[in-house]
Amino acid sequence: MAVTEHKTANHKTASSVDPAEMAHFAKMAEDWWNPSGKFKPLHVMNGCRVGYIKDEICAHFRRDPDEDMPLTGLHILDVGCGGGLLCEPMVRLGAQVTGVDALEKNIKAAQIHAKAAGLVIDYKYSSVEDLLDSGQEPYDVVLNMEVLEHVTDPGVFIKTCAGLVRNGGLMFCSTINRTAKAFTLAIMGAEYIMNWLPKGTHQYAKFIKPVEMVRMLKDAGLAPDEPAGMTYNPLGGSWKITGDLGVNYLIKAVNA
Secondary structure, X not given: OOOOEEEOOOOEEEOOOOHHXXXXXXXXXXXXXXXXXXXXXXHHHHHHXXXXXXXXXXXXXXXXXXXXXXXOOOEEEEEOOOOOOOHHHHHXXXXXXXXXXXXXXXXXXXXXXXXXXXXXXXXXXXXXXXXXXXXXXXXXXXXXXXXXXXOXXXXXXXXXXXXXXXXXXXXXXXXXXXXXXXHHHHHHHHHHHOOOOOOOOOOHHHOOOHHHHHHHHHHOOOEEOOOEXXXXXXXXXXXXXXXXXXXXXXXXXXXX
C-alpha cells in the first residue's frame, strides 16, 4: 500500500493510514450507532471489551471497579475511535476521553452522537502520527481496539502509539489471530455466510499472531501481559474472555 507522509516543523512521520481501508470504512460511517447495522458485531462485542478494559485499568491504578465512576481522573486515548463506541462508555465510567480517527466521517458521526447523549468527548480528526507530532501530552491509557489489522505497518503504528502512553500508563490492543480458524470464522463466516460485516472488511494477511503482537509491544518499549482470548458464543449471542486465542484476542501492556 502507498504510505503518505505528514510533515511538521521538526520532522516527518510516515502515516499508518491505509487509503483503501479508509475508503472501505467511509461507506459505513453513518451506520456506527445502528445496533442492527454494519457495526452490529462491535455492538455485541462492546460489553465484553469494556468490562475487560475497566477491570484491568482498575487493577493497575488501584481503583475500585464497583464504584459508579472508577476511572475518574484518568485520561484515555481511543485510537481509531470510529463512531465512539468505546469512548462513550469510558466517559460514563468517569474517564476524560480523547478519540482520534483518520476518517472525518467517523469523527462527525461520533460528535453528533456524543452531543445527543450529553457527553463531553474530545474528538480529533487526525492520524495518530500527527497527534504525536503535535506535542500532545501522554495519556494514562491508550486503546488500540480492532485497529491494528487495518493499518499499513502495525509494528511502526504500535511504536507511535507507545509515544502517547505516559510512564506507568497502559496500552490495550485487540485484534484477530492469523489462523485457519480465524479465516473460517472472521472472514468466511462473518462476511460471506452470516453477512455480519461487508465483504472485504478483513484481509487474512493483515491478521496478527499473538507472538508477533508481543514482540511488537516489546520493540516499542512496553511490557506486555499474557494475551487473553475473546470468544463468541453463537447460542447466547455474547462474548466472553477466555483462554482461546484462536480468533480474537486482547493484550495489555505497561509503559514501565
